[in-house]
Amino acid sequence: MSSILTNSSAMVALQTLKTINGNMNKVQSEISTGKTVSTARDNAAVWAISKVMESDVKGFKGISDSLALGSSSLSVAREAAEKIEGLLNNMKEKIVSAQSENVPREKLQTDVEALRNQIAGIVSGAQFSALNLVSGTQDVKFLASLDRSDTGVSTSDITVARQDLSAGNGTLGVSTGSPQILAGVAVITGNITAPVDSAGTAVTSITNGANSARMAGAALAAGASATIKINGQTVTFTNDTGAGMTAAATATRMISEINKLGVEGVTAVLNGTTDIDIQSTRAFEQVTVEHVAGLAAPTIPTAGQGTVSGAVATISQRAESYVFGGNAVKDGDGYTLNVGGVAYSYVAGKGETVEDVVRGLKISIDSGNVPGLTTKVGQSATGAWQLHIDNSSDTNRAIAASSGTVNGKASGGLFGLDAIDVTTVEGARAALSNIETMINKAIDAAAEFGSAQGRIDTQTGFVSSLTDAMTAGIGTLVDADMEEASARLQALQVQQQLGIQALSIANQQPQNLLALFR
Incomplete structure (x- = not known):
């Protein structure tokens, strides 16, 4: 129709x-x-997904900027640490030269001070965008990633530990009460034990004399020999007089033979008429005296100056020793040793160990440039860290009660640099051991910065690849x-x-x- x-x-x-x-x-x-999907009307689900991903892409571009800033900051810090390490090695060269007797110490000290000032300038100027990673102890965080999950969006950071290469003394915090360390009482977290002699008696002063072992002379028949060993070196003589030697004559002859051996820091003297006192002024080394033949077995005449085991006497080192336990050290923990009426302190920084505290206290004492007061860091047979303190001055130096504090401001990583003094033999020797600690600090700092920079550069590459992949994915959805x-x-x-x-x-x-x- x-x-x-x-x-x-x-x-x-x-x-x-x-x-x-x-x-x-x-x-x-x-x-x-x-685009096939340019508005929500075209495909609401796909459009919503693409917009979320586009938002993340913009976020990752911001992360790339943060990582670039972090890499640049670390590059500056690493270059500074490497430069400081080189300057410290130049300073070490001057310090080594100062070990000789006939050198112009004042001129070497001038060079040391010039290098020190240059290091200080690098530390203060090593900043990028107002961020200085070689000064202070607070960690720095750089935005590294966006993490999206069912519960929302969160961020991930790369944490970089500052490596303090300043020479600041630090500031002691609040006292923990009265944490005396005499007689082995614990102080804050370090478990420091005050010096005790070989008999286990607490030491209250560092003496300036010698420790000794004693051997009684004995009559020696014609043709017979007398033999002892000092640190493994044999001292012997034979009675070739054709007649028997009295105990006094034997002692006198053995003393002569010991002194002719020329063992550093070891001398023999006559005590009374027949006793031989073998004296050691070695600051940081023990001396063994072993009876082989012809004399009486050795003894230790003064309690606490050594030990005897069979025919072998061990003369203790002259230095007194603080023993440090292996407990954790916290940022801001302050340690103070009182020697000769002077308080010597060190405040631990973040991530430092018991060894760092011991070396810091050594530097603190050495920085005082006290005549005759020398130090050495060592470890006991059980691995505990020790600080040995020796006194070669004319008078004894008292050891008073020491204390601990918490929540202080850490000493600088190059603590003690300002006090290096090579104008004296003692100062030059102390500086030589302390400069090694500082060089190691600079090396560790440069290594930490290099490792962190490598991590950031790796993350930068990953973020760039991830951004490209997400952009391609968005294109697949909407293009x-x-x-x-x-x-x-x-x-x-x-x-x-x-x-x-x-x-x-x-x-x-x-x-x-x-x-x-x-």
């Missing part, structure tokens, strides 16, 4: 043409924007396939032309009804 009121063919052709035009508009939008869009556009253009033609034909059909009424 035909109708002049309702043209079904035209309606169908019109709807088809509208659909074609709609698809054509969509394809043209894809071509002009380059248009231009080859497909081009082919679809051409097809839709043909369909549009056909649709227009079909609509034109459909619109002509009612006019054909006029012929029926002619």
Whole structure:
């Protein structure tokens, strides 16, 4: 049935043409924007996912900036630490030269001070964007990643530990009460034990004399020999007088033979008429005396100056020793030793160990440049760290009660640098051991900075790759396939032309009804 009121063919052709035009508009939008999903109307789920990922990409670009800043800051700090290490080695060269007797010490000290000032300048100037990693102890965090999970978004940081290469003395914190360390009482976290002699009696002063072992002379028959060993070196003589030697004569002859041996720090003297006192002024070494033949077995004449085991006497070192336990050391823990009426302190920094505390106290004492007062760091047979303190001055030096504090400001990593003095033999010798500690601190700092910089550079590369991967993923979700869009556009253009033609034909059909009424 035909109708002049309702043209079904035209309606169908019109709807088809509208659909074609709609698809054509969509394809043209894809071509002009380059995206299949440019608004939430196109595909709400995909659009939402892409926008979240785009937000993360922008965040990672900010992280890249943070990592670049961190890498630059660490580069400056590492260069500073390496330069400081080189200057400390130059200073060591001056200190080694000062070990000789006939050197211009004042000129060497001038060179040392110039190097010291240069190091101080590097420490104060080694900053990037107002961040100085070679001064202070607080950790620094650099933003490293965004972590998205079901519960939301969080961040991850790369933590870099400052490496303090300043020469500051630090500041003692609050007292822990009265943590006396005499007689082995613990002080804060270090478990420091005050010196005791070989008999286990607490030592209250550092003497300036010699420790000794005693051997009684004995009558020696003609042709007989007397033999002892001092630190493994044999001292012997044979009675070639043709007659027996009295105990006094034997003692006198053995004393002569011992002194001719020329063992450093060891001399023999006559005590009474027949006793031989073998005296040691060695500060940091024990001396063994072994009876082999011809004399009486050795003894220790003064309690606490050595031990005897069978035919062997061990003369104790002259220095007195503080023993440090292996407990943890906390940032800000302060340790003070009182020697000769002077308090010598060191405040531990973050991550430092018992060894660092012992070496810090050694530097503190050496920095006082007290004539005759020398120190040495060592370890006991059980591995406990020890600080040996010797006194070669004219008077004894008292050891008073010492104390501990907490929550102080840490001493600088190059603590004691300002006090290096090579104008005296004692100062030059102390400086030689202390400069090694400082060089190791600078080496460790440069290594830490280098390791942290390597980690940041690795993270920078990962963030860059991750950003590229996410950008590519977003493109996969929303970008248009231009080859497909081009082919679809051409097809839709043909369909549009056909649709227009079909609509034109459909619109002509009612006019054909006029012929029926002619």
